[in-house]
Amino acid sequence: MGSSPDIERLYDKHATALFAFLLNLLRNEADTFDVMQELFIKLGRRPALLEGVREERGFVLRLAHNAAIDLIRRNDARERNYDQLAREQISLFAKSPDPDEQIFREKLAEALGELPPDQRAVVHLKLWEKLTFEAIAETLEIPLNTAASRYRYGLDKLRDRLRPLYDEIK
Amino acid sequence: MNADFESKLQRQPLRELPRDWRAEILAAASGLRDRGEGATLLTDEDEVGRAVLCPPRRARSARPTSSDGISTWPSLRAWAALAAVWLVIFLLHVAAPDEPRLARNSPAMTLQSFARLHEQTLMMAQFPSQTDVAEPPVAPPSPPKPRSEMPRKQLIG
Numbered sequence: 001m002g003s004s005p006d007i008e009r010l011y012d013k014h015a016t017a018l019f020a021f022l023l024n025l026l027r028n029e030a031d032t033f034d035v036m037q038e039l040f041i042k043l044g045r046r047p048a049l050l051e052g053v054r055e056e057r058g059f060v061l062r063l064a065h066n067a068a069i070d071l072i073r074r075n076d077a078r079e080r081n082y083d084q085l086a087r088e089q090i091s092l093f094a095k096s097p098d099p100d101e102q103i104f105r106e107k108l109a110e111a112l113g114e115l116p117p118d119q120r121a122v123v124h125l126k127l128w129e130k131l132t133f134e135a136i137a138e139t140l141e142i143p144l145n146t147a148a149s150r151y152r153y154g155l156d157k158l159r160d161r162l163r164p165l166y167d168e169i170k
Numbered sequence: 171m172n173a174d175f176e177s178k179l180q181r182q183p184l185r186e187l188p189r190d191w192r193a194e195i196l197a198a199a200s201g202l203r204d205r206g207e208g209a210t211l212l213t214d215e216d217e218v219g220r221a222v223l224c225p226p227r228r229a230r231s232a233r234p235t236s237s238d239g240i241s242t243w244p245s246l247r248a249w250a251a252l253a254a255v256w257l258v259i260f261l262l263h264v265a266a267p268d269e270p271r272l273a274r275n276s277p278a279m280t281l282q283s284f285a286r287l288h289e290q291t292l293m294m295a296q297f298p299s300q301t302d303v304a305e306p307p308v309a310p311p312s313p314p315k316p317r318s319e320m321p322r323k324q325l326i327g
Contacts, residue, residue: 007196007199007200008196011192011195011196015187015191015192015195016184016186016187019185019187019188019191020184020185020187023185033191033195036191036195037194037195037198037199040195040196040198040199041198041199043199044199044200045199091185092184092185093182093183093184093185094183094184094185094186104182105182108179108182127176127179127180128180128184130180155172155175155176158175158179159172159175166175166178
């Protein structure tokens with residue numbers, strides 16, 4: 001039962017980005033695994049989904065985003081838990097040997113968790129996927145201005161939250 | 171400061187994807203494809219890309235935890251205790267006599283008792299009850315007289 005070469009290629013090309021994006025959205029490793037697995041099952045089952053897709057990365061990120069939002073909505077009863085989890089510390093970033101940097105990363109992960117999921121998604125795609133606002137708008141199926149404003153609000157909140165630490169280690 | 175701050179954030183390296191996930195996820199994806207079935211994934215054909223996911227395999231929902239606020243997860247000991255209580259109740263029920271004590275002690279209704287009860291009912295029927303005291307009969311209203319027979323004053327006034 002060998003895996004299809006196309007699925008392997010898709011995994012090797014996009015799994016790292018999907019992992020980081022989903023982990024930032026869901027704030028839980030088990031949920032991230034589940035959504036990723038379901039996503040690749042879906043792509044394996046319906047390879048035609050990718051036919052005619054111009055931006056493969058944007059497309060799989062959109063699938064991941066939709067699946068993550070569905071998961072959060074379906075677990076409506078656990079919404080409070082999701083809020084709690086969002087505030088919990090997760091290891092979103094690689095560990096740093098520098099203690100100051102390590103603290104900054106931990107605080108950044110915490111501050112990201114305090115953002116609403118829609119702002120968090122935009123901030124993530126802009127900062128770590130380096131997508132343009134046009135691409136973000138297309139990926140998240142939102143207007144361009146909404147993408148830009150969500151980014152601005154999100155970044156402002158992060159700056160306010162991390163300013164003392166940032167000034168200290170700058 | 172904005173650009174500095176943004177670039178500082180961008181430089182933070184994200185955590186690496188766990189390596190063991192690859193084999194698991196690819197096996198699941200290709201296994202499903204080989205069998206040509208969608209056991210765990212339901213898709214909405216109208217909206218491409220919106221996946222409706224079945225309960226996740228690794229998710230916290232697989233088994234409620236104390237953080238979910240659910241304390242009623244089935245416990246073998248609790249179920250055994252409940253079964254024992256039901257067994258005791260059943261045995262007590264079986265051991266109890268069929269006829270209730272109250273019914274056993276009460277005298278049986280005889281034909282004489284019936285006759286006495288009937289006699290008492292007849293006697294009571296002879297006394298007039300409060301509702302039987304008749305009020306003075308009210309005279310039925312007389313039919314209206316023709317206008318020609320009315321007193322002239324009343325017609326004019």
